[in-house]
């Protein structure tokens with residue numbers, strides 16, 4: 001049973017990653033304010049069947065980059081990382097920002113991907129003016145983080161409407177999500193928003209229909225915004241499976257971990 005915890009250093013970046021389990025490799029990418037810890041329960045439940053490769057994205061966890069990472073640069077470095085591990089092709093699972101990143105990796109380097117699971121993700125923003133507006137929004141948010149500090153930002157962030165369904169979670173689970181967010185750095189989150197944010201990445205809307213690998217789209221029924229985005233994605237990804245989880249919000253892996261685990265493992269098992 002493999003259990004590595006290491007840095008992968010490339011250019012001026014040191015990516016912290018863990019590998020747990022044996023068998024077919026599954027690369028898992030967390031969301032904004034998250035880290036490797038996002039997947040702890042999922043990995044411990046399923047590592048007997050799969051080899052999970054989990055990594056801290058730029059600006060998060062223990063990963064350190066001397067200069068900011070664009071989505072394209074990060075994806076190129078992930079290509080080199082997976083080739084270094086000699087673990088290609090991989091099943092790729094991404095949540096929210098990690099889903100945008102997983103989709104970018106799949107669009108830019110499809111040869112690396114065996115299958116793709118996108119939890120509450122988007123392909124970016126289709127129009128130039130949308131992206132410009134979102135970059136300004138995310139730059140303001142980044143400035144707020146630097147001006148007000150982590151506790152103030154996380155107080156704000158965990159109360160945005162997108163996460164309203166998490167208020168019904170048991171206190172212990174809410175605290176665990178909050179602690180993971182608070183463990184991030186102001187500089188890291190600000191950099192993530194400014195360089196890998198929704199408005200900074202390329203739009204993949206026009207590329208989706210050319211993607212031929214198996215795709216599972218997952219959203220929460222109570223997350224209307226991302227469910228609508230994924231309904232549009234499904235029209236482009238005609239062969240994709242699209243599951244809308246009942247009575248769940250944005251973070252299905254937090255709110256419905258058993259359902260999420262079953263969905264993902266059954267999907268990647270069918271596409272081994």
Ligand SMILES: C=C(O[C@H]1C=C[C@H](C(=O)CCC(=O)O)[C@@H](C(=O)O)[C@@H]1O)C(=O)O
Nearest residue numbers: 031032033095096097098162197198251
């Ligand atoms: C609030 C919006 O955008 C953010 C929502 C989700 C993304 C994310 O990764 C959140 C993960 C979490 O906090 O649990 C994040 C991103 O993709 O970078 C977005 O900034 C929105 O309404 O679009």
